[in-house]
Amino acid sequence: MAQYSRVSGSVGLITLQNPPVNALSAAVRQGIVDTVKRALGDPEVKAVVIRGQNGVFCGGADIKEFGTNMSGPHLVPMIHAIEAANKPVVAAIEGIALGGGLELALGCHYRVAHSKARLGLPEVTLGLLPAAGGTQRLPRLIGVPAALDLITKGRHITAAEALQLGVVDQVTGHGTVDAAVKFALSVAGKPLDARRISTYPCPRTSDLDALFEGVMQKVRQSARGAIAPIACVQAVRAAATLPYLQGMEREKELMATLFTSGQARALQYSFFAQRAVGRWSTPSGARWDTSKPRPVHIAAVIGLGTMGRGIAVALAQAGLSVIAVETQEKQLMEAKQAVSGMLERGAKRRGVAPALDKVSYSHDIKAVADADLVIEAVFEDMALKRTVFRQLSAVCKPGTVLCTNTSGLDVEHLASQTRNPQLVVGMHFFAPAHVMKLLEVVYGPQSSPQAVATAMQLGKKMGKVSVAVGNCRGFVGNRMLKPYLEQAFFLLEEGATPELVDRALEEFGFPMGVFKMSDLSGLDVGWRVRKADGLAEPVGASGQPARIRQGQRYSPLGDLLCEQGRFGQKTGRGWYQYDKSGGQVASSDPWLHSFLEGYRAMHGLVARRIDLQEVLERCLYALINEGFRILEDGIVAGPEDIDIIYVFGYGWPRHRGGPMFYASMVGLERVLERLEHHHKAHPDVPHLQPCSLLRRLVSSGSPPVHRWREVLKKLNSQL
Numbered sequence: 001m002a003q004y005s006r007v008s009g010s011v012g013l014i015t016l017q018n019p020p021v022n023a024l025s026a027a028v029r030q031g032i033v034d035t036v037k038r039a040l041g042d043p044e045v046k047a048v049v050i051r052g053q054n055g056v057f058c059g060g061a062d063i064k065e066f067g068t069n070m071s072g073p074h075l076v077p078m079i080h081a082i083e084a085a086n087k088p089v090v091a092a093i094e095g096i097a098l099g100g101g102l103e104l105a106l107g108c109h110y111r112v113a114h115s116k117a118r119l120g121l122p123e124v125t126l127g128l129l130p131a132a133g134g135t136q137r138l139p140r141l142i143g144v145p146a147a148l149d150l151i152t153k154g155r156h157i158t159a160a161e162a163l164q165l166g167v168v169d170q171v172t173g174h175g176t177v178d179a180a181v182k183f184a185l186s187v188a189g190k191p192l193d194a195r196r197i198s199t200y201p202c203p204r205t206s207d208l209d210a211l212f213e214g215v216m217q218k219v220r221q222s223a224r225g226a227i228a229p230i231a232c233v234q235a236v237r238a239a240a241t242l243p244y245l246q247g248m249e250r251e252k253e254l255m256a257t258l259f260t261s262g263q264a265r266a267l268q269y270s271f272f273a274q275r276a277v278g279r280w281s282t283p284s285g286a287r288w289d290t291s292k293p294r295p296v297h298i299a300a301v302i303g304l305g306t307m308g309r310g311i312a313v314a315l316a317q318a319g320l321s322v323i324a325v326e327t328q329e330k331q332l333m334e335a336k337q338a339v340s341g342m343l344e345r346g347a348k349r350r351g352v353a354p355a356l357d358k359v360s361y362s363h364d365i366k367a368v369a370d371a372d373l374v375i376e377a378v379f380e381d382m383a384l385k386r387t388v389f390r391q392l393s394a395v396c397k398p399g400t401v402l403c404t405n406t407s408g409l410d411v412e413h414l415a416s417q418t419r420n421p422q423l424v425v426g427m428h429f430f431a432p433a434h435v436m437k438l439l440e441v442v443y444g445p446q447s448s449p450q451a452v453a454t455a456m457q458l459g460k461k462m463g464k465v466s467v468a469v470g471n472c473r474g475f476v477g478n479r480m481l482k483p484y485l486e487q488a489f490f491l492l493e494e495g496a497t498p499e500l501v502d503r504a505l506e507e508f509g510f511p512m513g514v515f516k517m518s519d520l521s522g523l524d525v526g527w528r529v530r531k532a533d534g535l536a537e538p539v540g541a542s543g544q545p546a547r548i549r550q551g552q553r554y555s556p557l558g559d560l561l562c563e564q565g566r567f568g569q570k571t572g573r574g575w576y577q578y579d580k581s582g583g584q585v586a587s588s589d590p591w592l593h594s595f596l597e598g599y600r601a602m603h604g605l606v607a608r609r610i611d612l613q614e615v616l617e618r619c620l621y622a623l624i625n626e627g628f629r630i631l632e633d634g635i636v637a638g639p640e641d642i643d644i645i646y647v648f649g650y651g652w653p654r655h656r657g658g659p660m661f662y663a664s665m666v667g668l669e670r671v672l673e674r675l676e677h678h679h680k681a682h683p684d685v686p687h688l689q690p691c692s693l694l695r696r697l698v699s700s701g702s703p704p705v706h707r708w709r710e711v712l713k714k715l716n717s718q719l
């Protein structure tokens with residue numbers, strides 16, 4: 001809807017009304033068309049101001065309408081009508097002007113923004129392009145290079161940057177609507193021809209071909225298979241090379257291919273999934289809207305290794321007072337220096353003062369006595385963590401929430417070491433903890449709703465995308481990673497090379513294949529875990545066949561490389577070779593290939609031809625199958641939780657939505673059929689055996705992913 005009123009005698013004021021972000025739904029578009037017509041037809045009105053209700057200009061097209069039968073007036077003619085008006089129209093931008101919201105403002109003759117407003121054309125993040133003239137008007141207004149930067153990245157800019165670029169005409173720190181009305185009165189009656197952006201020639205840029213070639217190359221590289229950024233470049237190129245109307249035709253054509261694409265569906269799913277994970281719930285009935293978090297002013301971090309340092313930085317940057325504890329004096333001093341450096345660099349990047357005084361350091365665990373919440377981040381060793389939890393339980397004030405940063409250890413067991421197990425939760429950060437967006441908040445059967453709510457709220461404050469998950473080995477992300485890695489090893493045994501496996505995964509859209517990733521994070525990390533689990537052991541040590549452990553097929557390839565001291569980048573050798581220890585450019589290693597040949601010969605394995613499709617099916621469907629088991633076990637509330645964890649923490653390409661969304665796009669029947677096929681070929685690999693939830697979803701007609709929660713509830717109630 002849009003409301004119309006007359007202010008200051010001769011200014012028509014149009015107010016967009018569609019909370020919370022005044023998205024341009026059919027009703028809002030109709031409202032704008034009607035009110036603009038009314039204002040232009042009113043002889044008393046000399047100028048028009050468009051604003052949004054509740055201090056928010058407009059969040060763009062209504063994303064919920066995409067994929068439905070869209071009705072109502074179209075944006076393009078609506079914006080043209082505004083631009084063609086014979087009375088000045090001023091956009092009063094408070095809060096946000098994003099996507100179609102900014103395109104609407106670009107159709108106005110003038111733009112006045114509040115200093116705290118943010119503007120942008122983020123359509124590319126939804127798999128689209130700004131198709132209400134944004135790709136044609138913005139380059140005409142601010143030039144091709146700046147427009148390319150904003151449109152291909154979907155970056156939000158501040159009002160100050162918008163003023164500097166020429167996107168807005170005035171910035172105010174006070175009443176934006178009053179300033180816009182004043183502005184409108186000051187320009188009423190003046191000629192408008194020079195204010196219609198569509199009539200501008202695109203500012204000249206030298207060597208346009210070279211510019212677009214360079215940008216296209218960069219965009220292709222960073223897009224990792226996403227099509228929208230490429231279409232954005234093509235649309236801006238049309239603005240730079242074609243007359244406006246032809247450019248608009250090109251924009252429309254490009255949008256038509258994007259609008260119905262699977263990638264746009266995936267990215268829009270991801271947008272809503274990110275918001276859905278904030279509405280968390282647990283099987284015990286705790287919920288985001290009924291569980292009250294405890295206030296956290298003082299937080300403590302125990303253990304200042306790489307993870308602890310990152311967590312301390314993230315907490316301080318979020319404005320909390322932080323007590324950082326490391327028992328060894330020398331390590332404490334090193335950590336202090338490192339944390340201060342990270343805070344200083346972060347502050348410089350963000351143009352703020354470093355929060356150095358927010359962090360105090362101690363080598364005594366008793367220093368955390370007054371903390372509202374403690375995050376233990378010591379070495380991943382259960383015995384050590386147990387000791388720390390017993391100490392924390394003794395020294396902390398009553399009510400302190402105790403969190404463990406672990407990538408998969410039993411949170412419930414740690415809780416049992418304390419006097420108040422209900423106050424214990426896991427907070428699984430991802431390295432580097434002050435950079436990575438993902439946080440798994442792990443609740444045990446005894447964790448109170450308040451403890452979960454406190455950790456979830458703290459995650460939000462730290463700028464994380466927090467996902468509440470149940471307590472199981474590896475939680476969600478690492479539990480699903482296990483079958484994925486296992487398949488990659490098995491594929492090497494069967495004839496693949498690290499290069500082939502990585503190529504398949506990188507072409508799929510992962511930033512790095514599994515073997516390059518293993519070289520980066522260090523092969524010794526997994527080796528230590530496998531040793532602790534009694535899996536990695538010298539050949540013949542337990543009298544078991546080399547490729548069987550605990551009754552199941554096992555590949556000792558990773559262990560054998562570690563025994564050779566090949567830990568990846570840090571030692572200059574791993575699945576690939578590097579020019580030096582710590583080198584980052586992987587190249588194929590002939591030693592590794594002959595090692596694989598020798599290994600196969602020793603175990604009587606005959607290498608066969610493996611194609612990229614098999615790599616994808618074996619690795620990804622095994623991972624997805626585990627995702628279904630996680631859903632079946634009630635470790636997460638819905639598929640969105642898994643998808644967000646994989647997109648934000650594990651490099652799953654966002655334009656593919658996440659593993660569970662991807663499975664629904666491929667078709668559950670197809671995933672089931674291929675898992676059955678691979679399990680038949682490898683009956684000794686339980687992870688390839690389709691899980692019963694997948695079978696049950698297929699028998700229920702393979703519902704789309706947004707209906708799985710509902711189907712899960714029904715299936716569970718039938719058990």
Ligand SMILES: CC/C=C\CC(=O)SCCNC(=O)CCNC(=O)[C@H](O)C(C)(C)COP(=O)(O)OP(=O)(O)OC[C@H]1O[C@@H](n2cnc3c(N)ncnc32)[C@H](O)[C@@H]1OP(=O)(O)O
Binds near residue numbers: 061131
């Ligand atoms: C011809 C095509 C022309 C144009 C195409 C477009 O305009 S595409 C849309 C472009 N706009 C965007 O991409 C903006 C998307 N929204 C956001 O980035 C954020 O929501 C925003 C506006 C910065 C606000 O962030 P905040 O953290 O304050 O709130 P939150 O994200 O939780 O959003 C609140 C609720 O609003 C819903 N919502 C937001 N934007 C839209 C939208 N454009 N359409 C529909 N709904 C939108 C969001 O889902 C939240 O809903 P809830 O039910 O509370 O989860």
